[in-house]
Amino acid sequence: MKCGFVSIVGRPNVGKSTLLNSLLGMKLAITSNVSGTTRNIIQGIYNDKDAQIIFIDTPGIHKPTHKLGNLLNKKAYDKTEGIDVILFLVDISKGFGKGDKFILDKIKDKNVPIFLLLNKIDLVKDKEKLLKEINDLKDLADFKEIIPLSASKKDNLDVLISCLKENLEETDKIYDEDELTNVSTRFIMAEFVREKILELTHDEIPHTVSCYVENFKEEKDCIHIQVLIVVDRENIKKIIIGKNGSLLKEIGTKARYDMEKFLGKKVYLETYVKTLKNWRDEEKYFLELGLKEDE
16 A cells, blocks of 8 residues: 655645645635635545545745745645655646746755646647746756646546655555545635635635634534634625625525535535734734644
């Protein structure tokens, strides 16, 4: 049995969470076009007849402009230590930029195989240009593998799994087969709500908005879930609620659909918004997010 830990790193919005979800065949990590969407380290456990691979989705590495950004970067870098393979994901439809080079310089000297994954090849129309770019990139570091793929279309993911198996050691399984992730169901439900907020408000809402499950009551035929949305400004609260509560209702409807698909049961979802002024500057803010500096 081939087993090991594999860390997925890259800039924000290159498709790390989409890749994790596609590899697992289920929605575990939320996705959006907002930088900082992934804030916690999420492990997804892949199992087949001859391998168990623990994939680690990390926050996007970027030039930080505030304390939260520094903590997110630290979490991402920490998860390149003590693992078996690093998957360095690049959005090849936008080319290899300064942000990608910044990350590569941080990881290329680590004593661990690095796979360069060129994501979103389905958006690249000029295949000759793609081949030229691959040829240029291969000399930037001692990559163990260079794999063009599409996380959203699931193209070449079988090739990725096959290459990973070749680079993992023979050992007993680390987790039971019925274990899927290191995060709780309550956490995933709260993240579904946060994803819909980011999706429906676009750039109006800062990624500091946070969601928590206040109540999770499972009955025979349904599950009652109550989610608290925390913001730090009253105007943000008004945006999320919308005119006559219309946006909050839409957020709940879309989030409930994902919850029911994940849980396999009917969900009764209640959402409400609370403003905690100056929360962003308080230590409690970071502790609530699970972003303790000593972790």
